[in-house]
Amino acid sequence: EAGVAQSPRYKIIEKRQSVAFWCNPISGHATLYWYQQILGQGPKLLIQFQNNGVVDDSQLPKDRFSAERLKGVDSTLKIQPAKLEDSAVYLCASSPQFVGLAVDTQYFGPGTRLTVL
Amino acid sequence: GENVEQHPSTLSVQEGDSAVIKCTYSDSASNYFPWYKQELGKRPQLIIDIRSNVGEKKDQRIAVTLNKTAKHFSLHITETQPEDSAVYFCAASMGDTGRRALTFGSGTRLQVQP
Numbered sequence: 027e028a029g030v031a032q033s034p035r036y037k038i039i040e041k042r043q044s045v046a047f048w049c050n051p052i053s054g055h056a057t058l059y060w061y062q063q064i065l066g067q068g069p070k071l072l073i074q075f076q077n078n079g080v081v082d083d084s085q086l087p088k089d090r091f092s093a094e095r096l097k098g099v100d101s102t103l104k105i106q107p108a109k110l111e112d113s114a115v116y117l118c119a120s121s122p123q124f125v126g127l128a129v130d131t132q133y134f135g136p137g138t139r140l141t142v143l
Numbered sequence: 144g145e146n147v148e149q150h151p152s153t154l155s156v157q158e159g160d161s162a163v164i165k166c167t168y169s170d171s172a173s174n175y176f177p178w179y180k181q182e183l184g185k186r187p188q189l190i191i192d193i194r195s196n197v198g199e200k201k202d203q204r205i206a207v208t209l210n211k212t213a214k215h216f217s218l219h220i221t222e223t224q225p226e227d228s229a230v231y232f233c234a235a236s237m238g239d240t241g242r243r244a245l246t247f248g249s250g251t252r253l254q255v256q257p
Contacts, residue, residue, distance in 0.1 A: 059244055068149075068232050068247030069187070082244055117186070121243075131177070132245060134186040 028052065030135035032118050038141045044106035047138045051099070051120030057081075057130060058095055060103050061117040063137070069117055075101060105140075113142045145170040147235050149248025156223055157256050164251045166233035167215040173235040176209060176216045177245070182229045190231075191218070223255045 031050040039045050051058050056077050061069035072091065074082040077098040086093070090109070095101040105112055115137040121130035146169040156162050168176075177192035193200045193207045193216065200207050204223075209216040220227055230252050234245040 057243070066250070068147075068234075068250050069245070070247070071244040074244045130243070131189060131192065133189075134179075136186045 030118055030120050030133055032116075032135040032138055034138055035136065036139050036141075038143065039108055040143050041110055042107040044104065045108055045140060046102055046104045047116050047118075047140075049101045049103070049118030049135060051101075051118070052133055055120035055122050055133075056098070057121045058101050059119040059121075059132065060093060060101070061119065063115045063117055065114070072103070072116075108140075108142045110142050113140055115139050145173060145235055145237075145246040147233060147246050147248040149233050149251060151251060152249065153252045153254070155254045155256060158223060158225060160223055162218075162220045162223055162227070162253055162255075164218045164231055164233070164253070165215060166217070166235075166248050167213075168235045168246075169214070170235075170237070171211075171214065172237050173246075175236045176207070177234050178207060178218050179232045179234065179247075180229045181232065181250075187232060220253075223253075225255050225257050228253060228255045 033048050058075045060072040062072050063069040073086045073093045075095040078095050091105055093103045117137045118135040119132040121132045149166045174195035178190050179187035180190045181187045191202050191205050191207050193209050204221045206219040230250045232250050233248040236243055236245050
């Protein structure tokens with residue numbers, strides 16, 4: 027099966043500019059996650075969607091970050107304005123619809139490496 | 144919220160030796176514990192996971208153990224090979240009982256010397 031797709035793979039911007047990332051999850055996966063991975067650290071959750079609704083955005087810096095998942099499929103993550111500390115890899119992951127007591131495995135995309143100068 | 148600590152941060156072993164990476168978690172409600180392998184510049188890849196209803200799981204050269212009482216879990220790699228060199232992350236989540244997003248450890252850089 028096709029994996030999680032992300033674009034662009036790399037982006038370089040100057041601080042105070044805006045940037046957007048796109049994610050296409052595995053077909054049929056209802057849950058979509060955006061994680062931020064700073065160099066040398068583990069991924070940290072930014073936002074979780076279930077279909078097109080937000081489940082958890084408690085760690086999303088809402089003054090500058092926004093995300094949407096229209097029609098419950100693709101998702102976009104936007105940063106406006108960007109700061110130097112936003113330099114990181116932005117990973118998108120998806121998992122199947124929760125059923126019963128089974129915990130869903132998360133499948134990651136290749137990520138977008140953002141450099142803010 | 145959940146906090147996951149991972150040790151060691153770096154690990155160097157000789158080819159053929161075993162490697163052990165340990166993680167502790169803080170929230171007793173966590174019930175799902177995956178391990179991911181991440182090669183340089185690539186996506187995290189799930190290599191093994193364990194749920195709270197079992198204490199140990201094995202898949203060829205890789206095994207994971209879970210001690211729910213002590214709130215720690217470990218990854219064991221036997222007969223290590225150079226291609227095992229990568230960064231390994233442990234993670235925890237509450238699955239369907241609550242927060243399903245993963246909380247990751249800080250990673251262990253494993254280097255297998257030929």
